[in-house]
Amino acid sequence: MTAEVAVVGFGPVGKLLAIQLGRRGHDVVVVDRQEAGYPLPRAVTHDSEFARVLQSVGLPPDTIPEVTEPYDARYVWRNGEGRTLVEVDWTGRGESGWFNTWFFHQPSLEDALDRVVAGLPAVRVLRGQEAVGLDQDDDGATLRLVGTDGTSSSLRAAWVVGADGANSRVRSWAGLAWHDEGYFYDWLVVDVRPQPHLRFPHVAEQTCDVARPATMVPGGPGRRRWEFMRLPHETREQLDRPEAAWELLAPFGLTPADAELERHSVYTFQAGWATAWRAGRVLLAGDAAHLMPPFAGQGLGAGVRDAANLAWKLDAVLRGAAGEELLDSYGSERLPHVQAFVRFSMELGRVICISDPAEAAARDARMTADWDRGMEPPAPPRPALGPGAHTGPAGGRLSRQGRVRVDGGPPSLLDDVLGGPGVLLARDAAALADVDAAALAELGVRVAALGGRSPGVVTVGDVDGTYGRWFAELGATAVLVRPDGWLYGAGDDPEALAAVLLAAVRRPTPVG
DSSP states (O other): OEEEEEEEOOSHHHHHHHHHHHHTTOOEEEEESOSSOOOSOOOOEEEHHHHHHHHHTTOOGGGOTTTEEEOOSEEEEEETTSOEEEEEEOOSBOTTSSBSEEEEOHHHHHHHHHHHHHTOTTEEEEETEEEEEEEEETTEEEEEEEETTSOEEEEEEEEEEEOOOTTOHHHHHHTOOEEEOOOOEEEEEEEEEEOGGGOOOSOEEEEEOTTOOEEEEEOSTTOEEEEEEOOTTOOHHHHSSHHHHHHHHGGGTOOTTTEEEEEEEEEEEOOEEESOSEETTEEEOGGGTEEOOGGGSOHHHHHHHHHHHHHHHHHHHHHTSSOGGGGHHHHHHHHHHHHHHHHHHHHHHHHHOOOOHHHHHHHHHHHHHHHHTTOOOOOOOOOOOOSSSOOTTTTTSBOOOOEEESTTOOOEEHHHHHTSSOEEEESSGGGGTTSOHHHHHHTTOEEEESSSOOTTOEEOEETTSHHHHHHHHHTOSEEEEOTTSBEEEEESOHHHHHHHHHHHHHSOOOOO
16 A cells, blocks of 8 residues: 555544645545544543634534533632632633634544545545554655454555554654653543533632542533542552542532443553654654643644644645655644643642642642732743744744635635635735745645735735734734744735745755
8 A cells, every 4th residue: 555644543633634634635544553433532622723723624613512612711720628729711712713712522523523534535544454563765654554354464655644642653663762751640530421400510620639639621512521639548440440430529419320420540641752753754743742741731732733733744745845854843843832831731730739738738828829919810821833934033923813704795714715724914915916826825825915906815804803903913014824823924025925935945944
């Protein structure tokens, strides 16, 4: 078998990468050793950027209410006495045009992604095929496969992406080293479907109780999730029993008579990352490239960002619109970004996972004093990308998406009008007259303006003033947004912005 891209692992990250490449017309083969998808919940929260990626593959969150629902409230942290320590601001809409926070049911999301994959002739999925070896040369890589029936085969591809999880074999075969932060805590994760009459409030709470640190959040439509830290005197085996789960759920009013226990499992929360994400023709994505505790709700989101970043770069390389050196910017951009979230998640964990009473009392005194003095609710961090395919002080930041109107039509999000996030957007269409639109289109970047008319330029009305405010903040009259939704650069000369991007990807300069 042959393919342009082989993806090892058919979880959400592998699916999204296959969809984005398949929608761009590339021949993709995905292999997974499991014969069926994992039927139980795992990740339960995603952010605005994740929502925009779903929008880009035909699954805007407001069209799949059975899969995901917005959470327009704060994430409340309390101590064992019920006093507020802090409230994290998860309210409102993010830069990407969607609510900042959503809670979803992962098996339902994966089913929806499966249906999208099934509609893409360029994507083939081989379930029940375990990758058992990998060899590569200058022109490609070959995966050795063994089916569940014992049959051996091979798959040759120009590029191989390991999206095969925390214990990635692809990472090992490629010789990519792993940095371990030495962070290990065991938690019991419990997913429940309460009967409708229980009507749990739609809240996310963190209980920093020295007696038992715990988390309670929505688990997607019709579901709830609890997480309970394993205490020093307990074993994993003692905690990982349905009887233990029900005992811990009892204070919340849940019993087997009025709720279904979908899953209980003890997980070891860890933190670390691959020190490089490319070795020749092999790249990593998702948990194969990074692991973090769940306290910031960014584990799967980081993998989704990997898929979006990697997809447009692989597309450009496969089309011949960019040199393969562009792929070196994938790891150089993504690694510092993911490190910021790993460390943020660990910082949250250090606050939560305290079992010493004196240490917990000192934490409570410090945090309640800050909160009582009227501190502003903190928001999740917005780290920039590391060095790579972006330019200027504004480059490497997440772009904005607002509602626009074309020729008096109904308001629509800009990505829906243009067919994706990539755009060179100027205040006036006249400034785009001499831009090499065809070359930009090869990279997945369209040309649009907020006013005026010019051949080949889509003119849109700024319905809510989103882009006008953004331009004013940047002190610019044009922005170049990459196909992954991240800003390449901003300025007053869109032709120069386009020329710099095209020169960079055609003759890339070293990053670092």
